[in-house]
Structure formats: structure tokens, C-alpha cells
Amino acid sequence: MKSPLYIFTIAVVLCGTANTKAQQSPLKLWYNQPAEKWTDALPIGNGTLGAMIYGGANSDRIQFNEQTLWTGEPRSYQRTGASTYLPTIRKLLFEGKRTEAEALAGKYFMGEKNGEDTYPARFDVWFKKVTANNNAILTTLNNKNWHDMKIPTTNGWESSGIAELAGLDGVVWLRNAFELPKGWTGKNLVIDLGRIRDMDITYINGKKIGSTDSTSVIRRYKIDGSLLKEGRNEIAIQVINPFDKGGLVGGKSGQKTFSIYPYGENPEDAITLNPVWQYWIQDYQPPASPRYQAEYQPFGDLILNFKQKGKLIDYKRDLDIGKAIATTSYTCNGIRFTRQYLASYPDKVIVIHLKADKAGQINLDALLQTPHKLSAVSKIDAHTIGLNLKVQKGVLKGASYLYATAKSGIIKVVDNHINITNADDVTLYLTAATSFKNYLDVSAKPEELCKQTLQTVKTKTFVNVKERSIKDYQKYFNTFSVNLGAGKNQNLPTNERIAQYSFTADPRLLSLYIQYARYLLIACSRPDSKLPANLQGIWNDQLVPPWGSKFTTNINLQMNYWSAEELNLSACIQPLFKMIGGLSTTGAKTAKVYYNAPGWVVHHNTDIWLGTAPIDAPTNGIWQSGAGWLCHHLWEHYLYTQDTSFLKQHYPEMKAAAQFFVSTLVHDPQTGYLISTPSTSPEHGGLVAGPAMDRQIIRDLFKNCITASQILKTDLAFRKTLEEKYMQIAPNKIGKYGQLQEWMEDRDDTTDTHRHVSHLWGVYPGTDITWDGNADIMKAAEKSFKYRGDEGTGWSLAWKVNLMARFKKGDHAMMLVNKLLSVAEIGNAKEKGGVYNNLFDAHPPFQIDGNFGGAAGIAEMLLQSQQGYIDLLPALPTAIANGEVKGICARGGFVLNLKWQNGKLMQVQVTSKAGGECLLKYGSISQRFKTIKGKSYSFNGELKAI
Secondary structure, three states: OOOOHHHHOOOOOOOOOOOOOOOOOOOEEEEOOOOOOHHHOEEEEOOOEEEEEOOOOOEEEEEEEEOOOEOEOOOOOOOOOHHHHHHHHHHHHHOOOHHHHHHHHHHHOOOOOOOOOOHHHHHHHHHHHHHOOHHHHHOOOOOOOOEEEEOOOOOOHHHHOOHHHOOOOEEEEEEEEEEEOOOOOOOOEEEEEEEEEOEEEEEEOOEEEEEEEOOOOOEEEEEOHHHOOOEEEEEEEEEEEOOOOOEEEEOOOOOOOOEEEEOOOOHHHOEEOOOEEEEEEEEOOOOOOOOOOOOEOOOEEEEEEEOOOOOEEEEEEEEEOOOOEEEEEEEEOOEEEEEEEEEEOOOOEEEEEEEEOOOOOEEEEEEEEOOOOOEEEEEEEOOEEEEEEEOOOEOOEEEEEEEEEEEOOEEEEEOOEEEEEEEOEEEEEEEEEEOOOEOOEOOOOHHHHHHHHHHHHOOOOHHHHHHHHHHHHHHHHOOOEEEOOOOOOOOOOHHHHHHOOOOOOOHHHHHHHHHHHHHHHHHHOOOOOOOOOEOOEOOOOOOOOHHHHOEEOOOHHHHOOOOOOOOOOHHHHHHHHHHHHHHHHHHHHHHHHHHOOOOOOOOOEEOOOOOOOOOOOHHHHOOOOHHHHHHHHHHHHHHHHOOHHHHHHHHHHHHHHHHHHHHHOEEOOOOOOEEOOOEEEOOEEEEEOOOHHHHHHHHHHHHHHHHHHHHHOOOHHHHHHHHHHHHHEOOOOEOOOOOEOOOOOOOOOOOOOOOOOHHHOOOOOOOOOOOOOOHHHHHHHHHHHHHHOOOOOHHHHHHHHHHHHHOOOHHHHHHHHHHHOOEOOOOOOOOOOEEOOOOOEEOOOEOOHHHHHHHHHHHHHHEEOOOOOEEEOOOOOHHHOOEEEEEEEEOOOEEEEEEEEOOEEEEEEEEEOOOEEEEEEEOOEEEEEEEOOOOEEEEEOOOOEO
16 A cells, blocks of 8 residues: 655644734624624634624623533433344345335334433323313413414424523413404314424314324314304414424415415415414423433523613624624714623633723623523622523533623622623623533532632733733634735625625635634634534524534534644644544444444434434434544544654544444445445435445545554554455445446436535545546546536535535636525525525524535645645636635645735745655646755745745
8 A cells, every 4th residue: 555655754743833924804704783693693712612792782692602511411322232133134235125124223223312211101291281271271361471473483483583482392372363254154164274393282262173293294174163253263272392393383485374264165265364473381391302312502691781872873893803803883972882702712701891982981781691491690799690500401500600890880780680880991701611521420510610710810901811812812813824815895794795795706705704714613612622513613592403503423523624634723623533532432332232343433423422323213323434534534633743642642543443344344245345234325315235435434444544553563463454354345336327326236316416425525525536546436426426416505515615626626616615605595585505694604504514614625726635745726716816825734744835826826835844755746747855844945836946
């Protein structure tokens, strides 16, 4: 096996600070109005605490998170006896009986849900209780406890904007009424209520007319004419929603729901119900429903209510990603008010500083609130209030303290909020902590942690805290810069720039997009963060977040870190490496219980408690290659840093992941090749044997372990085993359409446009398929891409950008980048892919992996180093004809500054962080030279030394 030129370097250093300068234009997102919704708000974070800044003038919301507040508890995720069924599942798949294999796997091979054995009995007791007094409830419909809600709520009542319904599980009554039209008297009617989550018991004038327990069934109930009366008729619906989203969802776009029409007559002649319904919460404490894995939780909100009166002018809010500071400013009654917000890593707090340009003008109330029902706010001391909470569906507790200090003025804690009057300036320090220590220990004392943090920080001035925060942040951020030119829209507010985006009009927005991804990674993943970035980084405002805001290991968790090495943020990957260490322990238990195998395995999702068993369904949850893909990041980190100490530390995790496959690979009865089974091609095509993605990842893992053992001079016998197995793994295959086969069988569909392109893993992020290694297979992969198509959203689109860069089709890759930067929402239109007003990526809804993956794709257009040399401008788009990048990293421990004009390389500087030999290529030109650690080497566009 031929090793890359650079793997023999031995220096132990990281990609360090490059010779970079600040961008020519301010690195800011800015707006002329406060945020109206969460995806307008601006994110700040210090790797543990995250906050979304709304910037309201009269009332400001700072929605905040702490990275370890999750549902669930330490527990075993494995289903005892699962390995007993493994031979039968494999046999069924080899016999072509996929349906039978999936049925068996669904029953015996999935992970255990928490509390699944006792849930039916607990639910029955609760259900009888909440339905026992329905007749009594119906007689009190006119009480004052009812409130208004607009229907439908397509994403559940959680999306209604009503605080008490946020994340609510339980029982909610909804009521409405209609006037019976003349001519309908005595007729039987139909009421169309669309879809309801989950169960409804529906009444007309106090009489039950129907009940359904399903999220997918359209409710169309017959109303007997004898139940109706002239004039007003009452509708009451008891909605029972024991978990996830609840409410009157309505129908698909264009469907007419919430209507009434005569039975047997044309539904188009229906009368439509008033969209404003009334609701009453009957119960919000159902028994905890069994869940495969835990969900990331919001912590709370800091609300600032100001007492200023008068017209506001010159409003502006912004986020300076060069300093990690958000600012809100405006003028009222001739007084200029300014607020600065930052999340300090050195001082472990979120800081808000308020000032006015005239003395004694700051007057406000500051309060803490949370969507968690089990919570309370109390006075801590004369300057501090505290929020205590416990998650309802788990064991974790949390505490948040808010401390206020002011120049002049008066501070009082009144009725569990802080009142500040006539101050010159004010500084607020917000901290939060949970009882989580690690995935096995929840004994931390959050109140004490908050007190300790405040005790230290409140002795410092705001200026000192701010300076420390900026200095700490910039040691990461200032290692890289990019300038792709100016444009006519660069001075517009960010939301307007997005709405009008085209590269020719605003190339600087693309530069901002790249740097924003780096900002987000620094904000949500610091070296000592307890967890890596989840599906939403560190930001979440929902008790039931999309996909649980977990760690999805069949691409999303890994994509969060695709750009980190190349864009000079290697240190920010440390939380991922820590998680890999934990998963290698929990995954070893899963490997034993499910496959009776050594080593470790991770299926397609994990959470704070490091569950590794299959979840959701056998068609997408039984996928074996999560550990192998995670180990790819360990090897990549070594390649970029040449850190042999790191490699020695993490080689055991790589080896153990490989041991699992050495034990579990079986011979395909049709071809004799070694394959993995059962597995899937995420999340496509059902349960199969030997999908291409598995084979590519396993080859990558074996190859990297072989090379690592050579570098570390260890494990000769195991290395030989891997070399033998490597040659027996089923190869990549070209199918009947000239495509790269996704499965062992040639069953790809050229009309299939599924969002996953899993069989192209070997092109990117892997190196199983390269132009130098096998151009024919590379061309087949590109044909597969063509059939799958350019459409996509979020992470899927970002993956395609990286693939097109590896195919060296720069203009095509740039077209996909433009899709990533399109408007995600326009007015009341349904969300689509693109970016929201705050540049968050829309899957939709928000998922942060698209931000990180998109930035990685642009970097791949400018530099690639996966084939053992540094390929300069390998996929430069026509649209980026002029530009400069400083601080971009290459495998081998090299940091580069590049400049190009009119689509041609002008100059490159290479700084060697590890020493060793370097090979540069630009088109047909190459330059090979030896380097000395710490020295820089400069070349012109012809790669001649200067």
C-alpha cells in the first residue's frame, strides 16, 4: 500500500496562526429591525452557553441554552438477546426476503426504549383519569380559563407562539362554534377536521360523534341531524397527545379542512369554521412515553422590559463575528441607547452591557423565565435572581443566575425580577449549569456552579470581561481570512443581501458565509466543551426540537466538523474526539449484545447518554458504520497535524472499530466477497446486505489502521489480518447505467432523487474513490450524482457541493452554493432550503450542518490534499475569478496563503508546521520540496520559488 508523501513527518504541532489580516469590510450581520422570530435572532456562544439575541427596543428577549440540558437519564440502550436473531436476519436478506427480515429486526433487533415495559399500564391509568369527567368538563365550556389560539398549527401547538403550549404533552380541549345555515336543519352533516395529533374525542353540542387515535388519519365525522339545533352549535374536541407534537394540524397544502357540509353533498359547498379556536389545558403531565433516545432542551429566556417612552429612530442591530459581539442601538427622545451582548469563554458567562449617552436614563425590569413546567424563579441576593428547573422527561436539573450591577441608579429585586432605575450604564451577567457531569454521573450541583462563576466574574469590569473575551475568541478566529471581492449589495442589511443574493452582485456575502460558519463552530464547540455540536450546534428554543436536536452519526455529526481542519479550527474538534472515546465504551456493549463481536459499533444516532443501539426503524436505524466514519476524523486530524502523540492516544479506538468488522464481515454467497450485514444505505432502500457506503468506510478504516500501525510500529499481526481482509472486501461496482452501484445488486433507479448520496462517501469525505486511484470509478460516481440531481436542502445540498468540488466541476459546485444561499422563506410562503435571515441553514427547519458543510465545500474548491499532494485551485469557479485566502490548511501539516486573479494562481505561500516533504500541484505544474518546521516558502503562479 502506497502511503501519502506526508505521513512520515513526525512533528507534534497543530495548524497554527497564519499570517492573516482583517477583512477589508466589517465581518458583520446587521439589520434595521428587531428579530420577529427565532431564525431572525443572532447567535452567540462560548462552547457551553448559547443565546439568541432578538434585540427588541422596548422588550428584548435573550433565549439561552446550556449544552448539557437534555431529557433522559443514564441507562442501558441494548436489547438483551438481540444477537440470537442476527443469523436469521442475515439468512432472510441473502434469500431476498427483505420484508420478513425487516419485520424480524423491528421486533427483536432495535434498541430498548426507556420505560417501554411499564408504559402501557401507566398510560391506561392516566388515560382513564383524563377521560373520566368529560361530561362535567363540557358543562363548563364558558369558564374564564379558555384562551384563543389560531388553527391550524401545522407543526403542532408548539408552533402557535403561545408560551404555555411550548413542548406541551398531555390533554388540551379546543372549542369552536358554527351557525347552522337555513336549509340544513334536520340534515346529517360532515365535519372535516383534517389531521390531529394524536388522539381526539370530538363532541357536537355535548354529544360524542367520533374518536380516532392516529396522526395520519383525516378526521371526517358524520353529525346526525338530530344533534343539531337552529342557530349556534358548539364543537368541542379533547386532544390527547402523550408525546411529541400535538394539536389540530389541518391538511396538506390546498386541502380544505375545518369545514362542515351536508352529508353526501359537495364538500366544496362547505362552510368554514372560524380559524380562531379557544383552548384549555386539562393535563400536562402524561406518563413519560418510551423513547429510543433523549432530546436537547432549551434552558430559558432573559427578558428585558424597558420603560422608555417616545418614538424610536436610527435602530440597528448587528453581530460582529470578528469580535463575537452582538449590538443593539437606537435613539429615543434624543438619547442614544446601546446594548452589547457577548458569551465570554474565559469568564463562563453571557454578558449584556447597556449604556446611554446621557446620565440616569436606563430604566428596566430584568426577569428569567423558562418553558419547563417544573421550575421556579427566586431572589438570591440584592443583585441576583435565580432560575431552578428540572426536565420533565428525565433526571437532569438546572440552575441559572442573573446578576446585575450598575453605575449610579438603583437596583432592587422585586417579585422575582430585577428592577433597575435611573442608571448611567448597566451590566448583566447570566450563567447556567446542570447536574450533568458525564453520561454516567448526574451529581453536579448547578446552583453551586452558578454561584462560583458569578463570584469570580462580578469583581471584574465590563471592559475587562469584554477584552478577555475578544482576545480569547480571536486566537481561533484570526487564523484564517478570505476575500472574494466587493459588490454592489455589500452595504445592504443582511436580510436584504440574502433576498437579492447573486455572486456577481455580492461576492462579499460568500466570504461572510464562510467566516460565519467558523464563528458558529467556535461558539458551539470549544476544546473543553462537554459535548460536540449537535444538529443545531448549541442553540434550540423548543422542548420538542426537530429530530431531537441529537447527534446523527450517518452524516450530520460528522459534517459539523468537515470544515474544521481545513479552515484552521482544528482545536474545536476536541469535543468530538471526547465523544468518540465515550462511544467506544458504550458501543462495545452494543457490539457484544447485537453482534457477539469485539470492538465497538455506533448505529445512526446518539445522544448525551451515548446510546449506540439501533433506533427508529430497521429500514434506517440498523446501519453499522457510524464508528468507522467517526474514526475517519481521528485519522484526518493526524494527517492535518502530524501529531503522533494524538495518533498513539486514539489508535486503540481505531483498532477496536476495525476489530468489530474483522469479526462481523461475512462472505456474500453470490460473489464470495466480504460484506457487512444487516445494514442500510442511509436512509434509503431498506435493510440490505453490503451497501456500498459500508464497504467504502470499512476499507477506509482498515487502510488507516494499517498505516497508523506502521507509523506507531505496533500490531504487526493485526496489520496483516487487516491487509488480508482489505483485499477481500467487495469492490465498488459500475452498474448498467454506467453509475456507481449503491448496493451489491445493480438496482439503482435513474429517476431516484433521494436526498442521501451515501454510495458517494468514497468520493467525499472519504478517499476510497479518487481521480488518481481509479478514474473510471470516479466517472461512475459522477454519473450517479447526475442521476440523483442537484435538488436538495441543508446538509444534502452541502454534501453535493463538496462532491462537485472533488469531481473538479467548480461552476457546478458554485451553482449549488448559490442554492445554499437562497432565501429560505418569503413572507407566509412555506419554508424551503436556503438560509434564514440570520444566515442559519434551512433543511428546513434549521440544521447547522448545512452551514458547516457549505463552508467546507467552498474550501474544497480552493484547495484539496486528499491524494497525497496539495492541489491548488482544483475546482475554482468562473464566478470566483479573483480572490485571496490566508490560513487554509492542508494535510501534512501545511498552512497556505493563496492569491489568484482572472482565474489564475498568482502566488502561494506554504508554511510548514511539521517539517517533511511537500508536493504542490497546480494544473499540470508541480513542485516538490523539503520543508523545515516553522519555515515558510513562497512561489509564483508557475510554482517557481520567489
